[in-house]
Amino acid sequence: MNFLEEKILRDGTIKPGNILKIDSFLNHQIDIDIMRQMAYELKRRFRDVTVNKVLTIEASGIAIATMLGDLYDVPVVFAKKSETANSTDDKYMSQAYSFTHKKMNSVFVSKPYLHATDHVLIVDDFLADGQAVHALIDLVHQAGGEVAGIGIAVEKGQQKGGQQLREEGFRLESIAIIEEMDWQTQAIRFRDQPRHELGDTRIKHL
DSSP states (O other), rough: OOHHHHHHHOOEETTTTTEEEOOOTTSSOOHHHHHHHHHHHHHHHHSSSSOOOEEEEEETTHHHHHHHHHHHHEEEEBBSSSSOOTSSSSSSEEEEEEETTTTEEEEEEEEOOOTTEEEEEEEEEEEESSHHHHHHHHHHHHTTTTEEEEEEEEEETTSSSHHHHHHOOOEEEEEEEEEEEEETTTTTTTTTTOOOOTTTTTSOOO
16 A cells, blocks of 8 residues: 555545545645655656656646656646636647536646647646546647656546546556545545555545
């Protein structure tokens, strides 16, 4: 069991609808030590890959991407979901459905920040059906760049996104992959993990 799986077991909560709530350390309040560990782990997994840019989508992926960009010493770009007063008309645009907010989002990156010479490592906090990641891939391809890899903190293995991306030939590395979870029993099972009980944790292995 790795550090992120242990953290999920210790501090996570499963909500009705099998929604994993880990906003105490990942996507609302940020645990800097966990972010640092995730960045080091993703860089280790992609150590044989050329990366000159890190790309994520606002907002929860930004913290991980920033830590990783610091390790690589490369720029970090995040796709925006909404127009602002200083948004440029010269941009790459794609569409991504948000299952959290139940709506389609237009996402964009201004053209000066993605280039045909870029080897882009895509990073995000969650991967479920892969909508956001596919939108980021589309943005990279519109710019003529190369997707060097996809790094994810938590993948919901029971949903189709991870399998689809791997079948499409992308190199996908997820630090924690959840195979099953049950909000009624607060039980969770990670991929390739035997049953294991952590002392006083609220979430147990199935």
